[in-house]
Amino acid sequence: MKQPNSNTHTPSPLSVQHLSMRYHHKPVLTDVSFEIPEGKTIAIVGPNGAGKSTLLKGIMGLEPNIEGQASFFGESLDKKRQAIAYVPQREEIDWDFPINVLDVVLMGRHGQLKLWQRPSQLDIDIAEQALKDLKMWDFKNRQISQLSGGQQQRVFLARALAQQATLYLMDEPFAGVDVATEQAIIELFKELKLQGKTIVCVHHDLNTVGEYFDWIIFINARLIAAGPVEEVLTKENLNKTYGGRLSLLNDLTEQMYRTQLNKAHDTD
Amino acid sequence: MTNDIWIIATAALVAASCALVGVFLILRRQALIGDAISHSVLLGIVLAYLITDSRALPIMLGGAVIIGLLTAWLSDSLHRVGKLQSDASIGIIFTLFFAIGVILISLYAGQIDLDQECVLYGEIAFVPFDTIYIGNLAAESGFDIGPRAFWGIGIVFTIVLSSIIISFNRLKTIAFHPSLALSLGINVIFWHYFLMTLVSMTTVASFDAVGAILVVALLVIPASSAYLVARSLKAMLWMAVGYSQLAVLIGYALAFWLDSSISASIAVSAGLLLFVTIAWQQVQSQRRQRQPIDSL
Structure with missing residues (x-):
C-alpha cells in the first residue's frame, strides 16, 4: 500500500540527480544524488578540493554539468530562479568595484525588474530592511572596499535576503568572518528557518557544523553520506570523507572531543 | 574657424563614446578585447566596402559589428577549444584579422579610398573636408550638413548613451x-556580445578621426582614470x-601649440591626466598617513 500522503507531498526544495562535473577533463564530482528537506539548514562538508563549491555552481548552472541535473521544488532552474538566492564566495568578488553597500543589496531585486525599470520605492524599502536585519544600516553609503571581511559578507547576505527567496545557496559564508558576523549569520538562519526557508551552505569548520546545521551532506568527489546531523555526523563518515589525511583527522577528532567537552561543561 | 569647431566636436564625441564603452571594458577586465576589436574592425570595413561598393554609415557599422563579434567569439573559442591562454587567443585572432585587412587594402588599393596610414593613425584635421551634402550638388539646391565623421560618431554616441x-x-x-x-x-x-557590438561600432566610427591605434588610448585611459577616483558606477x-x-x-591646444597631430596630442593628454590623478592620490594618501604623527 502507498503512503496516504505521497501524492500531496510537496517536492523537495532541491533534488540533485546523478550529477557529474569535470574540470579540464579531470572528474571533480561523480554521480552525486541527494534530496534535501524543506525548512532546514544544510551543510555541504568535505576536504579541500572535494568539489563542494563546484557542486554548488553545478546546481546553479554556473559551470557546465556533464551529466545529471538539479530540480528545485520539482521544477527546472529557469522556472524557479527568483526563488533561489545564491551567495558566492567572498574571494570571487571584485571589492574595488565602484559601488556602495545599498546598491549591492538592491541587486537582489534586479531579477524581478524589467530591463528598463529602476528599483521602485518598495524595492528600496526591502533592501533597506535587509541591511537593518544584518545590522549594516550604518554602512549603507559606504563603498564596499571600505568594509571589513565580515561586513562584506553581511552585505552579500543582505543582498540574498532582499531577493526574498525560499532557497538560499551559500558558498562558505562563515569563512574568515568576525564573531559579530558569525552571530549575525546564525540569527539570520534562525529567522529564515522560522519563515520555513531552506538554507544550503558550503561549510569548512567541523567544530561548528553540528551546532549550526540540521543536516549534513558529506562530499569527497562523490557523495559519502547525506542526512540529519545526529545520524550522519559519525566517525565512520568523517573517516570516509577525510580518509588518508590522518594527521588532519587526528586533529579533528581531538577538536571534536574538545567541543564535546566544552558542551558538557556548558550544560553543567 | 568652423573647421576647428567641427574637429573639436568630432573629437569630443569620439572621446565621450570611447570613455563610456571603456568604463565597462575596464570593469569587466576586458581592455585587451577592446584593443583587439579596434584593430580587427578594419577587415570588416574593407570587406563591407568591397562587397557593397558603398561607404554608407550603416554598411560600415554592419561590417565592423560582424567582424567585431567574430573576433570576440573566435578568441573565446580558441581559448576554450584550443586550450590556449585567453590573452594569447585574443592576440592571435585580432592580428590575423588586421593583417588580412591590410592585404586586402593593398590588393585593391585602386578601388578603396583608404590608405594604411590613415587607418592606423587617423587624421582628424581632414574630417571637415569630407562632408555630407543633402540635395543636388550640381544644381546647388541642397546644403552641406557637416562632416561625415561627425554624423557617424554622433549616431554611434546616441546609440551607446541610450543603451547604457x-x-x-x-x-x-x-x-x-x-x-x-x-x-x-x-x-x-x-x-557580453552586446557590449562587444558597442565597442565595434564605437571604434569604427572613431576610425576617421583617431585611427586604430589611438582609439585604444581613448577606450582605456579616461575610464582608468575614472576607476581610480569614482565611488559608484554612475560617477x-x-x-x-x-x-x-x-x-x-x-x-587640441597642445597640437595647436606644437603644430603636431591632433589625435596623438589628445592621447598624450589623456595619459598625462591619468598620471596627474595617480600623483594626486599618492600625495593625498601620504598626507593622510602623516596626520596621526602631526596630531601627537
Missing part, C-alpha cells in the same frame, strides 16, 4: 559579478566622460 541609460542595471550587475548576474537569470552571454561614467573631454581640449 536603458540597460544600466543589467550592465552594472554583469560588470560587478557575472555569476551572480547569471544566478539572477540575466543572460550574461547576450550582454565613474561621468568622470570618464569628463576626463575624455578635458583630454580633447588640452590635446
Whole structure:
C-alpha cells in the first residue's frame, strides 16, 4: 500500500540527480544524488578540493554539468530562479568595484525588474530592511572596499535576503568572518528557518557544523553520506570523507572531543 | 574657424563614446578585447566596402559589428577549444584579422579610398573636408550638413548613451559579478556580445578621426582614470566622460601649440591626466598617513 500522503507531498526544495562535473577533463564530482528537506539548514562538508563549491555552481548552472541535473521544488532552474538566492564566495568578488553597500543589496531585486525599470520605492524599502536585519544600516553609503571581511559578507547576505527567496545557496559564508558576523549569520538562519526557508551552505569548520546545521551532506568527489546531523555526523563518515589525511583527522577528532567537552561543561 | 569647431566636436564625441564603452571594458577586465576589436574592425570595413561598393554609415557599422563579434567569439573559442591562454587567443585572432585587412587594402588599393596610414593613425584635421551634402550638388539646391565623421560618431554616441541609460542595471550587475548576474537569470552571454557590438561600432566610427591605434588610448585611459577616483558606477561614467573631454581640449591646444597631430596630442593628454590623478592620490594618501604623527 502507498503512503496516504505521497501524492500531496510537496517536492523537495532541491533534488540533485546523478550529477557529474569535470574540470579540464579531470572528474571533480561523480554521480552525486541527494534530496534535501524543506525548512532546514544544510551543510555541504568535505576536504579541500572535494568539489563542494563546484557542486554548488553545478546546481546553479554556473559551470557546465556533464551529466545529471538539479530540480528545485520539482521544477527546472529557469522556472524557479527568483526563488533561489545564491551567495558566492567572498574571494570571487571584485571589492574595488565602484559601488556602495545599498546598491549591492538592491541587486537582489534586479531579477524581478524589467530591463528598463529602476528599483521602485518598495524595492528600496526591502533592501533597506535587509541591511537593518544584518545590522549594516550604518554602512549603507559606504563603498564596499571600505568594509571589513565580515561586513562584506553581511552585505552579500543582505543582498540574498532582499531577493526574498525560499532557497538560499551559500558558498562558505562563515569563512574568515568576525564573531559579530558569525552571530549575525546564525540569527539570520534562525529567522529564515522560522519563515520555513531552506538554507544550503558550503561549510569548512567541523567544530561548528553540528551546532549550526540540521543536516549534513558529506562530499569527497562523490557523495559519502547525506542526512540529519545526529545520524550522519559519525566517525565512520568523517573517516570516509577525510580518509588518508590522518594527521588532519587526528586533529579533528581531538577538536571534536574538545567541543564535546566544552558542551558538557556548558550544560553543567 | 568652423573647421576647428567641427574637429573639436568630432573629437569630443569620439572621446565621450570611447570613455563610456571603456568604463565597462575596464570593469569587466576586458581592455585587451577592446584593443583587439579596434584593430580587427578594419577587415570588416574593407570587406563591407568591397562587397557593397558603398561607404554608407550603416554598411560600415554592419561590417565592423560582424567582424567585431567574430573576433570576440573566435578568441573565446580558441581559448576554450584550443586550450590556449585567453590573452594569447585574443592576440592571435585580432592580428590575423588586421593583417588580412591590410592585404586586402593593398590588393585593391585602386578601388578603396583608404590608405594604411590613415587607418592606423587617423587624421582628424581632414574630417571637415569630407562632408555630407543633402540635395543636388550640381544644381546647388541642397546644403552641406557637416562632416561625415561627425554624423557617424554622433549616431554611434546616441546609440551607446541610450543603451547604457536603458540597460544600466543589467550592465552594472554583469560588470560587478557575472555569476551572480547569471544566478539572477540575466543572460550574461547576450550582454557580453552586446557590449562587444558597442565597442565595434564605437571604434569604427572613431576610425576617421583617431585611427586604430589611438582609439585604444581613448577606450582605456579616461575610464582608468575614472576607476581610480569614482565611488559608484554612475560617477565613474561621468568622470570618464569628463576626463575624455578635458583630454580633447588640452590635446587640441597642445597640437595647436606644437603644430603636431591632433589625435596623438589628445592621447598624450589623456595619459598625462591619468598620471596627474595617480600623483594626486599618492600625495593625498601620504598626507593622510602623516596626520596621526602631526596630531601627537
